[in-house]
Amino acid sequence: MREMKIQITKLDSLFSKFIRQRDKVCQRCGKGGRLETSHFHGRRKRSVRWDEDNAVALCFACHRYFTENPLEHCEWFKNRLGEKEFDALNVRARINDHQDLDILADYYEKLLRRN
Numbered sequence: 001m002r003e004m005k006i007q008i009t010k011l012d013s014l015f016s017k018f019i020r021q022r023d024k025v026c027q028r029c030g031k032g033g034r035l036e037t038s039h040f041h042g043r044r045k046r047s048v049r050w051d052e053d054n055a056v057a058l059c060f061a062c063h064r065y066f067t068e069n070p071l072e073h074c075e076w077f078k079n080r081l082g083e084k085e086f087d088a089l090n091v092r093a094r095i096n097d098h099q100d101l102d103i104l105a106d107y108y109e110k111l112l113r114r115n
Contacts, residue, residue, distance in 0.1 A: 006043050011101050014108040015050045021112065023057035028066075028076070031059050038063045040077045041093040048093045053081055
């Protein structure tokens with residue numbers, strides 16, 4: 001069975017740029033340079049796809065490391081957010097949410113202009 005690729009939208013691009021601008025360096029190792037936006041809950045979970053608590057900037061090596069080590073990824077995110085916020089993120093991830101994507105895109109465009 002062939003896996004369908006997730007389409008990258010304007011909102012995805014804005015959100016990714018915002019996260020990388022917010023974090024400035026890899027949040028695991030502290031290196032700068034080319035950063036990627038890493039989601040704790042995958043982008044298929046639309047209720048948290050554009051949730052700032054669900055994403056961090058990582059270098060390629062750290063992003064790949066967490067992909068290959070999901071238990072460490074989970075512990076790292078829990079430590080980063082704190083247990084209460086981590087639990088809240090997991091609850092939000094289970095909600096089938098139909099968000100107004102235009103409002104989210106406007107929000108991230110405004111945040112990017114401020115920085």
